[in-house]
Amino acid sequence: MVDARGLSCPVPVVMVQNAVKESNPKELEVLVDAKVCVENITRYASSQGYEVDVKEVDGGEFSMTLKKKA
């Protein structure tokens, strides 16, 4: 689980990148609170072979689920 709420560009993507590099997880939950972070993380995750599912939760926060493509 990566909680990148409130962090400014490009720190959220760096956090996801570190998580992916460290353990190459099959599934990763990411919390962000800006649309721009959703877009940036989606681009990065897609380039690393992940499918991305985004759900908007309370108060403009987004819960992202990154799943490694089979």
Added chain:
Amino acid sequence: MGKNSKINIWVLIAGLAVGIAALVLTALGNPKNMGFCIACFERDIAGSLGLHQAAVVQYVRPEIIGLVLGSFIISLATKEFKAKAGSSPAVRFILGMCVMIGALVFLGCPLRMVIRMGGGDLNAFVGLAGFVIGILIGIFFLKKGFSLKRNYNVTTTEGLALPISSVVLLVLVIAVPSIFIFSEMGPGSMHAPLLASLVIAMVVGALCQKSRLCMVGGMRDVVMFKDFNLLSGFGVIFVTILVGNAILGNFHGFSAYLQPIAHASQLWNLLGMVIVGWGSVLLGGCPLRQLILAGEGNGDSAVTVFGMIFGAAIAHNFKLAGSAASLAEDGTYNAGGIADTGKVAVVIIFAVLLFVSIMNIPKLAKKTK
């Protein structure tokens, strides 16, 4: 383009709009190779408010107001406006100040650097080399864990700080222009009509908000994530300016000699832009992006903009800014450059950037406690 495609069409549209805006505004009266410069225009506003007394660079540039309002209006419409703040505001103020001084040593923000490149100014290519070096230094610290920490939800008034300040400035400059100082000669006296500047900048501001266009983000994302999305905007601006200048008959080949409002003191062109690149990576965006984020309700970016305006005042009050190359009446060429005070300032700023970079890496900060 699809959701996952590498390049967002909006970035290309925004890049094209910025390039065309710079060409049109120059044709309408803005200084050469300075159709759209964030650092220069904030510096002109600082001068017009009397924060510095450099008589040739004082004008309330409607472009700055328009960018903020364009971003503000579209972010309200798309429900992206969100009042956020609290991520190291004082440090951001100081970084904004440093970036502005670096930009004025070079004579332009990253946007004007691209505009100058498209105008055939080889000095700007030296600036580009510095900019890339600065970004690489910033990335080094990002990879070590650098962060200015989280921001938080705040009251709407915080998010409205820069949009409302912009409206007030606009109303005052229209209603009581006599309270401001306006240059009678030099770059500050050259400007497009107010309404044209304002409307064009609002359109550009809206497109930049929509596309997230950022001069520093382009190269940073390529190096860190092999993501060419934002860099494509940078490229489109360059090509648009180059082709536009050629069509308008303003392109006379590439040269470093006597370029408009530029100096040929290459070490300082380089170092000025190293500061801009490094500082902007730490801030998370170039000067243009800070205006756009402030329009979206980001109080930290508003503070950064205020820091930049303060930095502009410091730069001119203490003669840190570069002076342009010139040709005397007897034909003597002066390559321009910066005064000794400016050179000292550059060294001090490097120390400040290093200190901020190290102290905001959690592990290293703990060790030094």
